[in-house]
Amino acid sequence: MTPSSPSRIPSIDTHATIEATIDVIAESESSSEFSSVKPNHPAPALTDFQDSSERNSSALAVTAGGNFASVLAPLTPEKFSQVVNDVEQRLRIVNQTLGMLNTDFDVILDEMLQAIRGKIGELLSADRTTIFLLDADKNQLWTNVPSEDGKNIEIRISTEPTSIAGEVATYGHIVNIPFDFFDDPRSAQAKKQFERTGYRTYSMLAMPLLNDNDQLVAVVQLINKLRIIDPSVPLEESVDRVGFTEEDQALFAQFAPSMRLILESSQAFYSAAQKQRAADALMKAAMSLGQSLDLEATLKKVMDEAKLLMNADRSTLWLIDRDRNDLWTQIVDHYGLTKELRVPMGVGYAGRVAITGEVLNIPFDLYEHPDANNSKKFDQANGYRTCSLLCMPIFNSNKELIGVTQLVNKIQRGDFPEYDPNTWPASPERFKASFNGNDEEFMKVFNVQAGVALENAKLFAKVKQEQQMQKDILRSLSDGVISTDKYGKIIAANERAYDLLGVGNALLEGKSVYELINIEKANFTKWFETSLEGSDEKSRKQYYPDQTLRSTDGEQHSINISINTMSEGDEGEGVRGALVVMEDISQEKRLKSTMYRYMTQELAEQLLAGGDAKMGGDRKEVSVLFSDIRSYTTITESLTAEDVVMMLNEYFETMVEAVFNYKGTLDKYIGDAIMAVFGSPLPIPDHAWMAVQTAIDMRHRLKEFNIKRLEKLKPQNQKEIDMATIKIGIGINSDTVISGNIGSTRRMEFTAIGDGVNLGSRLEGASKQYGTDAIISETTYNLCSDRIWVRELDRIQVKGKNQPVSVYELIGLKSEPLTEIQTRIIEHYHTAREHYLTRKFSKAVAEFAEVLELDKNNKAANIHITRCQHFLLNAPEDDWDGVWRMTEK
Secondary structure, X not given: OXXXXXXXXXXXXXXXXXXXXXXXXXXXXXXXXXXXXXXOXXXXXXXXXXXXXXXXXHHHOOXXXXXXXXXXXXXXXHHHHHHHHHHHHHHHHHHHHHOOOOOOHHHHHHXXXXXXXXXXXXXXXXXXXXXXXXXXXXXXXXXXEEOOOOOEEEEEEEOOOOOHHHHHHHHOOOEEEOOOHHHOOOOHHHHHHHHXXXXXXXXXXXXXXXXXXXXXXXXXXXXXXXXXXXXXXXXXXXXXXXXXXXXXXXXXXXXXXXXXXXXXXXXXXXXXXXXXXXXXXXXXXXXXXXXXXXXXXXXXHHHHHHHHHHOEEEEEEEEEEOOOOXXXXXXXXXXXXXXXXXXXXXXXXXXXXXXXXXXXXXXXXXXHOOOOHHHHHHHHHHOOOOOXXXXXXXXOOOOOEEEEEEEEEEOOOOOOOOOOHHHOOOOOHHHOOOOOHHHXXXXXXXXXXXXXXXXXXXXXXXXXXHHHHHHHHHHHOOOEEEEEEOOOEEEEEOHHHHHHHOOOOOOOOOOEHHHHOOEOOOOHHHHHHHHHOOOOHHHHEEEEEEEEEEOOOOOEEEEEEEEEEEEOOOOXXXXXXXXXXXXXXXXXXXXXXXXXXXXXXXXXXXXXXXOOOOEEEEEEEEEEEEEEEOOHHHHHHOOOHHHHHHHHHHHHHHHHHHHHHOOOEEEEEEOOEEEEEEOOOOOOOOHHHHHHHHHHHHHHHHHHHHHHHHHHHOOOOHHHHHHHOOOEEEEEEEEEEEEEEEEOOOOEEEEEXXXXXXHXXXXXHHHHHOOOOEEEEHHXXXXXXHXXXXXXXXXXXXXXXXXOEEEEEEEEEXXXXXXXXHHHHHHHHHHHHHHHHOOOXXXXXXXXXXXXXXXXXXHHHHHHHHHHHHHHHOOOOOOOOOOEEOOOO
């Protein structure tokens, strides 16, 4: 029998039941012969348990109403034996009735135990008396004893012979330890008890109560035989200096069989009441689960009902997500908010059950389990103490494992303080219990009901989700969507369709699509019927671009209209209706669609909101960036057309992302080249700085792009490596340009035009001549000179431009320091340039040669050495200004 907290269901009045039992005793008038049981010889032993009640409390124990103990109090041994025999007969009949009732018989059992314990202590002159009942499921002896505050505390000890009561339970014989108990060599634990509580054990008698099959029912333990029955006299003066005698054992044996039958009947009452409560709780849980189709509500009901049913401290329902191969549940945090928690399959106790599909029952103490390390860490972090655990699988109607119920910490019956996290890892008294076989059986039935409820709730949730998804899809579409039956009657329409047709709040469902859709200079009815009557897939899918829809309220909309039939079956046989889609291609939408192609959505929305997205251009201060792939033609000669397209797509994807990351606008693709503008259509004060950061980012991205490309192509030699490696050139110029949307209302593009744009393109081309990957103009350099490392390459005059311009190699950002070699190259190169511009060509050659010593592939130094050698043989004109005039683009 496993005691549990009393269920306060007012189906039977507890005191009325007590009074009825007392009436049975009072009506007993005839005496019966005492039963004779031959006692076993006493065996010396040591007890590790002492009743915590006050001295003589067993003799003074009284029920809440005071009736049961008061009736027993005046009885003599002969009368007591007669009474218990009569009670036994009456209880056999009452047992058949009460066993089927939902009653608080655990309270009745407590009352009976206290009264019987008090009477035994009185008859045998014992200072303290304890009756240990057997819990066969747990191999434990248990009893309830009153605490100092008057509440009952449940005590449990093992049936193993590690204590006096355990020895009696194991061997079934009487243990009688006479005065003085402390002289016994096994009294160490009793002495510690004396030091801790101050209660002294002088003598002890422990006797088994066996049934007709010699199976243990209970163990009765009496402590300290008294010669003076007076609570005011100190124990050491009132205790009997002999101890319990054989006469005491014989007296106990006279009424032991009847007392044993009373206890058996009482336990039967208790067991029946407990099972009835559990059955009622299970029925209530099943009804509760069956009333909800909402998954979230069902989850909560399953957890609440399971916890109540099993008298657990915590309960969790884990559902299996096969798609993500994990388990999930919903928990309420400290703020009362519901959040989702997920764990991988196979992880933790619940995860293990989700894999095996087998019951996992870990009794007290879980921390002694070999796999308890994770639980200890989790408990310590969350201020909890896990003592016992029951995890059981949930199957659906197809015998598929769909979830796991997890019950944590079986709660002991009795009044115990709430768990204090500060005592971790000590186990609280209220959690020193385990889930047993009965719990498993009840949960198995409960999980069947939970499986059905969850299956229904998940199906309902899926239907709701699909319905909501369809609504959300239709509502989010910017196109008008209308579904009809095969006669053209409207079944459903989204909000955008209402707007385009201009019907206001009028209901479209049930109306004819022929009457509502009016296309100028076209016959919609013919299009619709052609689609419905189509004999092949092509004719069933009609598409008519750039049409004018005249709405009911007189407005006009430019739309692309498509009509697609809907089939009746999965095989496409028969037509059950059609889907009409009207795509709005008004000027605003065309403009938005165009803008999304060359700038971020955030920037496009900002322009539209500010009214700056218009046809035409404005003068704006911008920085223009050009980049293209070096030796593009040579690279593509060895590739198929499909490979070329794939390579360009991957390359453009990462490079355009760099442009967008620094607020740039994509102007256009020119073959393998990219043109980007910074500072238009919305102004950017730091447009030059954004452009040079983009160039540096492109350099880093190209390195990653080439690494992935080489891993994919796996070149076998240096030539193949060189062919597979992509190199780019970048040119940046900052200037005033004309920038804006150029084109027609039906087709427009954003672009920038002007000399500043042309110079940016020329610089990109010049980067190849100077052997560097990025060149910026002097205007760009002047705008962000304090934040970048550069090398002044040359002063040039590009084709088509009269004014010369200084150009710089973009080496890096000053947030990243230069290497020693880079610093020396810049110093030698700049010194060489000073000699070059002052016509000291021999000194210039020497300095440029120092650059080549550091970097033999420095093309800019080689170019200048060639020029110096030319000027050494052919001196420049007197008006030579050091500008190099480029004759090619």
